[in-house]
Structure formats: C-alpha cells, structure tokens
Amino acid sequence: MWLQLGRLHLNRTRTSIVDIARAAGVSKSTVSLVLQGSPLVNDKTREKVSALINELGYVYNRGAANLRQAKSKIVGIVVNDLTNSFFAELAVGMDMVVQSAGYVQFLAHSGESVDRQRQVIASMRENGIAGLILSPARGTEANDIKPLADSGIPVVVVVRNLPGAKASTLVSDNYAGAKAAIRHLIGLGHRRIAFMGGFVDTAVFSDRVRGYRDALSEAGIPLNDNFIIHSAPSRAGGVAAVERMMVFSERPTAALCLNDAVAFGVCDGLRSNDIEPGKGFGIIGFDDVIEAKTAVPALTTVSVDPQGMGQRAAQLLLKQINAGQIDQETIVTSVRLVVRQSCGAPVKQPEELA
Amino acid sequence: MWLQLGRLHLNRTRTSIVDIARAAGVSKSTVSLVLQGSPLVNDKTREKVSALINELGYVYNRGAANLRQAKSKIVGIVVNDLTNSFFAELAVGMDMVVQSAGYVQFLAHSGESVDRQRQVIASMRENGIAGLILSPARGTEANDIKPLADSGIPVVVVVRNLPGAKASTLVSDNYAGAKAAIRHLIGLGHRRIAFMGGFVDTAVFSDRVRGYRDALSEAGIPLNDNFIIHSAPSRAGGVAAVERMMVFSERPTAALCLNDAVAFGVCDGLRSNDIEPGKGFGIIGFDDVIEAKTAVPALTTVSVDPQGMGQRAAQLLLKQINAGQIDQETIVTSVRLVVRQSCGAPVKQPEELA
DNA sequence: TTTTTATTTTGGAACGTTCCAAAAAACAAG
C-alpha cells in the first residue's frame, strides 16, 4: 500500500540557533549574541545573521533560554472571578503592563475555589513563572502561597488581603471609601441607611462595613444590625437583598452596596417592587466599573479604578522580579466618591407623611 | 566592612531530579520514571522516591521536559475584549477545560488591536504553546496566524471567523438566531423593527443583519435601511443608538441588538427618554450573558452560551493537539431564543392613536 | 546449581539556549 490517506506528519524540527549558525557560517554563540542585541558583534555579521533569522523563519525558544538562565519572562495571574467586570478590568490593567514589559502571563480563574487555585498555582510554578499576582479566592490561607514565597518567587496579593502571607499587598482604601459614601448619604438627609451584599468572611466586607458603622456613629445615628443585609456579592445577590429588605416595617431609604454588581442588582430589585432607584431610594455602589456611568440612573459609586489598580499591581510585581529581592510592601490605594444620579435625597415613607 | 545591609540573596538552586536521585540512592532515570508514574519501577523504590520528593519540596521543571519532548502543556488564548462579559465568560469556559486537562493557558487581551494581538501571539509562540485559541481583533487577517499554523501548531478561531485561515473555526449560528428573534418580534405584532449596534466590518454583524433582513422580507415587511443603526458594540454604543433613533419621525417599536451589552445600553437610553423598556419598546439582545436574566426587565435574548462555547473550543483544540495532526474543522453552534420580559408587544405611538 | 526469562535500574546523549574563558582576527603603534 503506497497510498496513505493520513495527513502528513511534519517531522520538521523547529529551526534552532545552530541552523542559523550553520547557514551563516558562524558559531552558535555569535547567533546568540545577535539575538540578545549585543554590541560585541560586528555590524556586517549581525546583518547577515539577522537576514537568515527572518529568512529561515526562526523562532526563539525562550524555554531553552530559561533553563539556562533560571529566570523566565512569564508571570502568573490568578483571579477569583473573571466574570465579574471588576476583576476582568483588573486583569486587563495587569495585562497592559505585563505585556509591554515583554512578559506574558498565565491568567487563570479560580472561581472562588481554593482547590482550583492551589492546583493552578502549582501548575504555573512547574511552568516556571517569575512572579505571581493573586486575587485570592474566598477562604485562601497564607499557607497556600507559602511554598511559592519560600522559593523566592515574588507574590503580590491584590484586592483582598491575606494576613500573615509573605507577600506584598495592594488593596483599596475600603474603610475610607465606605465612610465617605455614608457621609454623603447622611448629607442628603438619609437617616435609615442599609449596607447590602457580601459575606462576613472577607476583609473587603469587614473594612467597608467598619467604614459604614463609623460614619453612622460619628453622625450620632444609632446602628441597626438588621440593616446589614448579607447576600452574594453579585447582581443576583443584590436582587435577593432587596427582597429581604422589603419585609421590614421600617425600611431604609438608602443603601451602600458592597460593590457595583450588587448595586445594579439592588436597582433591579427595587424596580420589580415599583420603587425607582435614585428617586425613592438612594444607592451607592463600590468599584466604579465601566457600566456605572452609562447605567440609568447613573450609579453613584466609590471609584476604585480597577484597571489602574491592576497596573500598579503589575508594576509592583515586575519591580520585585527585577530587584531580585523581595521587599514586602503594602499599598493602600486611595479611592474617591463619584457622585452621579443613583443616590437621591430620601422621600418620606407613607407612615411619615403627617 | 563586614556588615552588609543588603538582603540575603538566596542562591539556593531549585532542587532537581538528580538531587532526589542522590538522596534516594538511585539514578535520575529512575526518579524520572517515578515522576511519570511508570509501572516499570518497583513499589518499594517508588515509595522511597516519592517520599523524598515531598520532603525535599521538589518541583517539576516542565520547561526542561518540554525542551526534550518538544510538546508543552501550555495553550494560548487571545481574546479581543476581556472587559465584555461575553468574552470573559468565553474565557472562563476555556479555562475550565484547559485546566482540567492538565494544561495552563496564556490568556491575553488584545483590546481590538491587531498589533498587540500580533505581538502577544509571537510572544506566546516563543514561550512554546501547543495550540492557540483566538477570538480575533477587528481587522485580523488570515496572515496573522499563518506562521503559527504553518509550523504545525493548531489554531482554533472562535466567535468571529477568519476566512482563508488555516484554522478550525467555532462560531454561533448568528443568522438563524437573528432570524428567530425577528420572527418572534413580528409574532408579537411589531412591524417597525430596528437593528442596533455594531459596525459593518465584522462577520458577526453581517450574519446577524442578514438574518434580520431575511426574516423581515419573509414576512413581507419592507426594509428600511435607516433602521439599521450602527454604534459601538458596547453599552455606551446602545445609549448612542437610541439617541440617534429618537429623532426619527416614524420610530421603530422594537429592536434586535447586536449583543446584550448594546441591549442594556438601549434600555438605559430609552429610560432617559422616559420610555420603559419592554413596555413601550421591545428589545432583544444577543449572547445571553449572566446579567441578562436578573436585569429589569429581564432581557429576551438569543442565547449563545458563551461558557459552553469556550468549553467546546478548548475541547476542539485539545483534540487537535493530541491528534498531532490538524483537521480543519468548522463548527457552527446552534443558538436558541430565550424569551423573557424585554420584548413587549408594541404600543401605538401617539400619531397612531386615532 | 545453571540457564532462561522477567523485572528493574542505569548511564549517557539529546533538546536549544547562555555563559565563560580563551582563541582569532583586525588594527595600531613601534
């Protein structure tokens, strides 16, 4: 049988540095020098070699280089929830600086699963990352990144912090942001203000709630623990929180939400109860995702600038990689309240109309 | 000067297979065998070696292995816009199957820039990807992936197709989806139906518009080219499209939108013009992103199941990687119309009220 | 015991780079 129906299996091996060398009549060392743009090599030679490189379609094998140099151009990024715009934008910010620094990133989604997170970090490690940026899944412990940190690979933890971890940290000033938001609502005349969304086990939640509490007591407004309404930190969670609130006899007239996703959900939930967000009820979100300004009503929110935060995180990581030494640094980025339409002045509730 | 203030620079080299071998009193080959789970090695030996592996905190160097085997466990994924939930979910779907197949992914965002896309693909190639999934930036040409494909690395193109490219393709049935959506609107009594969002240069746009056109003429409804309202394929674009529409003397009573993002924008735009989406105006989106079902009104949309699509794409790629041969395959995934609240029956416009 | 067979282990080459010390070539000065 001469006629093979199978597809031809190219055993053409990748052209390597020595193929170029042979073709150019120089040694592999010289080709290597050219590749690194070394000034040591004669212009004439450089030219000849460069030409061959293009002609033969050579592609640099960074893996082989890493083997020798023990320093890759790869960073790892693990994010707890890529489907949440906040984190997607965070990732895009990182992507920008990583890419323009000549690195590539492994970028994975842990889906809030510590197991998957552990797995993917291990996998990245085997593949030789030079550093890691982690936006930890709920329930992550300092131990989960210990092996990495111990082996001298810099780690930057973002958004949620990880007490006790040997890593740098970059978080937004959640406390101050929440405080500013509540002060603003109080300034508008609101007195019964809820906090919606989130679960107790994250630092983000507790910091924001602390800001909420402190701002209220600072204004002499008594705290009502019922007004802290837990829910999933998602749009659906916001809807659920509103349902929970509707049964209260004395309802809040405004709410600070854990994040913008929850805030949008709260808008949805209010609408299905025929309350117009921003008119009958004041809403403030947290994060300032892109949709916040085009939504109707435009969302008043605490702007965290996720892209900018991603960029800073990446810069911090690259700095540590290049320094070759790990300085544990903690950065708290400042936030600002962006006032738009969704935080209306309170309207009197039925029982209050004389 | 004996006192150095600098940080200690660990020159502890990564423990390797031969360190384990030495410690266990066997050869490196044996350790390698254990690592690959080979049945050739004696249970007693395997046990001893495995113990040492844990104890010494050995981490496998996949880079070195790749060098020898010329086959990595890395795939590349490049997506045109990660901040768009559709693509984020697509990526998450891929992540799931890639990860559970024991691979890791380079995942990058091209931001619709062909240059960045070219760069990042090149970078991934140098780092030794075994395959690539590409959701191409607008304006991508078949040539952009030619070198990859020529060197025998399988490429799967998703969402937007790339005519003439040596790659497999996975797209949704945009034509049929649009047709079904329009038929439904017609069934509800709408006659003046717009198509909103998108620019002419993408196949996605033209396929969906073709479905829109065909469904209309099939029902004997005359086409009105003004009713095809171009805009950026984003939430902001949707808002803009509505503004453009409001000046028409005879306005549409419903619209099919290029995607869900545009549809949400259209809702926003209508609200700022005091039209209640789903009541005064019927809206159908495209994609069925997660927010679609919790939004108010819940969005009627053509469900594309981005996660599922991502999964299929990844499966297809892995299949080709393992097959070691490239079968150019084209898959058109079917879509289904999910009817929710946003597509209301039409209301008579002022001038039509007798 | 010796031979045969089955099981387990092993050294060394190979993969594609970088690095280094040293060789070669080119140029300058005497």
Added chain:
DNA sequence: CTTGTTTTTTGGAACGTTCCAAAATAAAAA
C-alpha cells in the same frame, strides 16, 4: 615586520528533563 591592543568570534560546559539501549538483579525453570 613585530608587538601590543582592541575588536570579534568561538568551543564546550551547563541547565533539568526524557529516551534508549543495555546492564543488573530477581525470579522461574531446568
């Protein structure tokens, strides 16, 4: 033409794996 200097090029070892043919050991058969 020598010698000294500077510029350019080079071979080979090293990085951490896998693969292979062959060696060593253990078990079974004679």
